[in-house]
Amino acid sequence: MALPLTDDAWPAGSLRTERLLLRAPEARDREAFLDLGSDPVVNQHLAGGQDRATLDASLPEVPADRPAQYVLEHEGRFVGWIGLSRREAERPGRLVATDGSEPAVAGPGVVELSYVLPVDPWGRGYAAEGCAALLDLADERLGEDVVLCTQVANARSRALADRLGFDEADRFEEHGAEQWFGVRHPALRRAVATDAEAVRRVAEAAYSPYLARMGGLRPGPLETDYAAAIDDTEAWVALDGSSVVGLLLLVPEDDGVLLDNVAVLPTHHGRGVGRRLLRLAESRARALALPRVRLCTHHTMVENQALYARVGYVETHRAGEAGLVRVFYEKLL
Known part of the structure; x- marks a missing residue:
């Protein structure tokens, strides 16, 4: 499991964008998280999703109840989840050095962006809008590089990464598929x-x-x-x-x-x-x-x-x- 950001590094409270409310997950979101985690279409590039009953047995009462984790809400409706966490040390992925030296393995604790949206809101720009706001706050509060990992085959996610300012740093095999690994420097x-x-x-x-x-x-x-x-x-x-x-x-x-x-x-x-x-x-x-x-x-x-x-x-x-x-x-x- 990714390592959470600490409470003192990340402010509590919600974020608002032009169309979205980004708020902390609550117990009422659990069914939506179960749907999200078990949908085979949503999870096509995330190892196919989990069996709903298995996920139900392990999912906490309040899912993703950690700093820098947000439910995306549009007009009172759950339209996804986004979050920042610290990447585990054992995960692969190299970062391109800015001084011309050889690329180095991404160190333990590098900040990683993740997001998952149900199928219905796809194509409406909610992921881009929510992630942009979250990355802006990361620049303000953390001032660190942020990485993102997605399957090479996930054309939608790679297009979004490009739009958000991520540059390709590495490719590697993980979870039985070729992964694209990008880095975004503070803007x-x-x-x-x-x-x-x-x-x-x-x-x-x-x-x-x-x-x-x-x-x-x-x-x-x-x-x-x-x-x-x-x-x-x-x-x-x-x-x-x-x-x-x-x-x-x-x-x-x-x-x-x-x-x-x-x-x-x-x-x-x-x-x-x-x-x-x-x-x-x-x-x-x-x-x-x-x-x-x-x-x-x-x-x-x-x-x-x-x-x-x-x-x-x-x-x-x-x-x-x-x-x-x-x-x-x-x-x-």
Whole structure:
């Protein structure tokens, strides 16, 4: 059995995405887990599933009752299970080294992502949506590589792994089938002093295209001292491999979190990086027991305004200062 994460490493509570509730398993989910574990179609690439009576005799009253294990719920209905655990030391699988040395066996305790959904919700994007939210929280809380193992023949699962950012690290035989073993490096981490120049370049690339719309006025993020900002705010970076492709500056206040700056390299627009950073801002506010996230943007930055509206931000007011008309938003959590 995989090793559970510890309570102090993983926060209690539920997660919400655009369509899903990720909550801790409960006794009322047991029948759904029995169905999931015994369905031969669901378990085609998982050794075929177990006999239901045998599974019933061994399944706890509350299945998967461990940290970082979640039931996926859509409109009150069970649509799957996802979770993170520590991989057992005896399992095969090598990780590609980032320094050019020979690949090494995945060490004991590496974090592993698992998920199983019943047949009916397949093809609706629930696995991708739930796993993305879980991986974002793993980046925030753990900051570690995450691995995923699936059969080579499981085309659906491999496509999802690719979409979630897993790269193939190894293939091996296990459970009578060839297995695909992938690794995903953290996509978000706290910024450090040496990130300042990379963060400045992201801001320059993200905000410079708006200069023509703003009549030559320079938006504040182009004037920011990012070395000081990394020291003075809660600063995060989004990564593509080892490259900084996005930034997030947060300022906790008495009754909410101010999202002072969020920016993504134009080359990475459309990849979900901005949404991931916005979800992180909400997660950090919840972790600080603060009920809202606030932000503002220039009125000409209509693309940003459209994104904020799509993810639940509400315009509260507009105000002008020194020729800059800003649109203010907040999102209640």
